[in-house]
Amino acid sequence: MATAVELVEKLLARHNHHSRDHFQRRTALERHHPNRQLNRAYGSLYYASLDARYSPLAECPTAKEAREDLIGKRLRFIIQYVAAHT
Numbered sequence: 001m002a003t004a005v006e007l008v009e010k011l012l013a014r015h016n017h018h019s020r021d022h023f024q025r026r027t028a029l030e031r032h033h034p035n036r037q038l039n040r041a042y043g044s045l046y047y048a049s050l051d052a053r054y055s056p057l058a059e060c061p062t063a064k065e066a067r068e069d070l071i072g073k074r075l076r077f078i079i080q081y082v083a084a085h086t
Helices: 004-013 022-032 036-054 063-085
Strands: none
Touching: 004 022, 004 036, 004 063, 022 036, 036 063
């Protein structure tokens, strides 16, 4: 399964954009694809990844929440969006 970063890079490559960091990627995504649901889904995954790395475990989503919400809804939406736009 592709990561959200890989999918967004694939989407942005259609605009000849290749980002060097997270800030460039998010800015380009908002500019080239101002779809609110797409940007929310990507942002949720981005912030969840930060939480997973830097927050206490008690503040992180459970495995069930990650599977159902982050993967089952947000990543799934990004996969579908990219498939429809590439």
